[in-house]
Amino acid sequence: MFVKELTPSDVGKLNRLVIPKKHATQYFPQVVAETADEVQVEFVDREDRPWTFxxxxxxxxxxxxxxxxxxxxVKEKRLRAKDTVAFYRCEESDGHRRTYCLIDIIRHNGGDDRSCGSSRSTSGVIGLGLGFKRKMEKGDEEDHRSGGFSRDKNGVMGVALDLSLGRATEKKDDIGGVVTGSTVPRKSSETQDKNKGLKLFGVWIADENDRR
Amino acid sequence: MFVKELTPSDVGKLNRLVIPKKHATQYFPQVVAETADEVQVEFVDREDRPWTFxxxxxxxxxxxxxxxxxxxxVKEKRLRAKDTVAFYRCEESDGHRRTYCLIDIIRHNGGDDRSCGSSRSTSGVIGLGLGFKRKMEKGDEEDHRSGGFSRDKNGVMGVALDLSLGRATEKKDDIGGVVTGSTVPRKSSETQDKNKGLKLFGVWIADENDRR
DNA sequence: CATCACACCTGTTAG
DNA sequence: TCTAACAGGTGTGAT
Structure with a gap:
């Protein structure tokens, strides 16, 4: 769906994340003081942990x-300003059209981008979602009914693979679209090397702040 | 019943007084999201002014x-943090067993306890309730039916005298029990001077903050 | 449009 | 240690 680079307020004591209006109205359920005051959205992270907001x-x-x-x-993921959160909507590819929502994080380099060193200009952090593993074996804790999200986008997606591209620090921060799982239109790695500081999930996230 | 030393929040912009769970469940009407959301409790202060909360x-x-x-x-009594509120339940001694509830305040010294100067260590403020004068002559505004309070305590009390002892800053903040009016078990003054900073209502409350 | 009042929410902390 | 209680906050609706 989209990504957002976190502001100091987003990770501070305000206990809230501002969703840019453009993305909120486009992807999130409609909430303008109607349909009661209780809109819960549900996500799972890359480790299949459920997150309710x-x-x-x-x-x-x-x-x-x-x-x-x-x-x-924020606390558990140890997010800080300049980190990026990514919101995905994925559909099961088994014909049931069940939708679930993914939330992931893209950590910002602590000042310089030595670790990825392709070109200069650290601006324009590109997050390439990869390897969400949605476990379906266990009882699938209480049926995430698409988390209450609208389905105007036609992203169809495999269970085990999420491939998407987003640019954080520019106007075009929409993630380009969720693609089907089994048919991968682009190779997951090595092909997107347009010298823009591409980072793969599961590779660079193992930084000093991530204990796993 | 009990006393509570007011916190900054209790007298601040939150417009609420937190009743410690222990005392709430013991003395106050049962309210746990049942019987609608409207439980009113009624008190009178030492001047017989009614207060509804x-x-x-x-x-x-x-x-x-x-x-x-x-x-x-809070506004009218000009309460501040460290002041103490005391809640009493009293019963008429005319055989009708009508109960009414009293709320009183114990003002805290503004920093040092010059005004009471017995010993050092201003901690352990002792409030000794005395001299509630419940006027019964006039129509007794609309029958306080014990304010909706339970009566598990056996405090029987005279109309004109309330004698009780409570310690504010220690664990034991329950007021020891309401005693009958005509039989005073302890002398009201001079006998409780265990060098703990004992204060009598009607004596030290006439400090610089009390205009009356 | 302010301020108040109320019903949520959370970090801290004491037991 | 971990939990529950509460002191200190918030946004929202009423006024």
């Missing part, structure tokens, strides 16, 4: 925000 | 609070 519209600031649950996510 | 349980914070009406009480 309260999503609401603050008309005082005229902004769409993720509130309850967001702070725990 | 909304009492409710916030399940989000799992705390019992006095909300509506509390702010006015």
């Amino acid at each position: 309260r999503y609401c519209y603050w008309k005082s600031s005229q902004s769409y925000v993720l509130t309850k649950g967001w702070n725990k996510f | 909304r009492y409710c349980y916030w399940k989000s914070s799992q705390s019992y609070v006095l909300t509506k009406g509390w702010n006015k009480f």
Whole structure:
């Protein structure tokens, strides 16, 4: 769906993530003080851990925000400003058209980008989603019914693979589209090397802040 | 019943008084999201002025609070943090067993305890309730039916005298029990001087903050 | 449009 | 140690 580079406020004491209006209205459930005050959105992360957030519209600031649950996510993932969160919507490819939502993080280099050193200009961090492994064996804790999201996008997606591309620090931060799992239109690695600082999930995330 | 030393939040902009769970469950009406959301408790102060508070349980914070009406009480009594509120339940001694509830305040010294100067160590403020004068002559505004309070305690009490002892800053903040009016088990003054900073209502409350 | 009042929420901390 | 209680916050609706 989209990514957002986190601001200091997003990871600070405000306990909320501002969803850019453009993406909120496009991808998130409709909430403008209607249909009660309870809109919960559900995601799973790359480790299949469920994350539930309260999503609401603050008309005082005229902004769409993720509130309850967001702070725990920040803490547990040890997110800091300049890190990026990515929101994906994925569909099962077994004909049931069940949709689930993924949330992932792209950590920002702590100042310089030695670790990925292709070209200069660290701006334009590109996150390439890869390797979400949605486990389906266990009881699938209480049926994520697409997390309440709309389905105007036609992204169909495999169970075990999520491939998408997003640019964080520019206007075009929409993730290009979710592709089917079994038919991969682009090779997952080595082909996207357009010298723009491409990073693969599962590779560079094993930094000093990530204990796993 | 009990006393509570007010926190900055209790007298601040939150407009609520947190009732410690222990005392709420013991003395206050049962409110756990049942019987609607409207539980009113009624008190009179030492001047026989009626005070009505909304009492409710916030399940989000799992705390019992006095909300509506509390702010006015704080304002009019000019309460500040470290002041203490005392809640009493009293019964008429005319055989009718009618119960009414009293709320009183114990003002904290503004930093040092010059005004009471017995020993050092201002901690352990002792409040000795004395001299509530419940006027019964006038129509007794609309029959306080014990304010909706339970009666598991056996405090029987005279109309004109309330004698009780409570320690504010220690664990034992329950007021020891309401005693009958005509039989005073302890002398009201001069006998409790165990060098612990004992303060009598009606004596030290006439400090610089009390205009009356 | 301010301020108040209320019902949520969370980090801290004491037991 | 871990949990529950609560002190200190928030946004929202009412006024």
